[in-house]
Amino acid sequence: MSTSTRRKFIGTAAILTAATAASAIPLTNMEQKYPVVHHVFFWLKNPGSAEDRAKLIAGVKTLAKIETVHEMRVGVVASTEKREVVDNGWAVSELIFFKDIAGQATYQTHPIHLEFVKNCSHLWEKVIVYDAVEA
Incomplete structure (x- = not known):
C-alpha cells in the first residue's frame, strides 16, 4: 500500500470514527437523563384504515403534553427487510422516556392519558407494552 493510499485510508477512518461517536452523543445523554422507557405497540381493529x-x-401525540413525559417518539411500521425475528403486524407505536418510575406512574393515571384511552381505545384490537429501565 502506498503512503498516499495509507494516509487517505487513515483520514477516512478518522472521519468515520468521529462521525459515529458524534451521532451517539444525543442517545447517550437521553439515556442518562431519562432512563425509564415505555414502549407501546398498537394493532388496529381496521388495519387497512388510514383514517x-x-x-x-x-391521539398518541396528545400524550406528549403530560409533564412527566420528557421525550416521545410516535412511529409506524418501517419498510425494512422481512426477517423471522421482526414483528411488523402492529400499526402505531409510542416510545416515551421518563426521568424515573414515579414519572411513569404519574403518566398512567394522568387525565390526558385517561382521556386518550377513552377516546381511542375503540380503534385498537391489541396493545402490548414494554417498560424498561436502563441497565
Missing part, C-alpha cells in the same frame, strides 16, 4: 391510523397517531 383510523391517523386518529390513533393524533
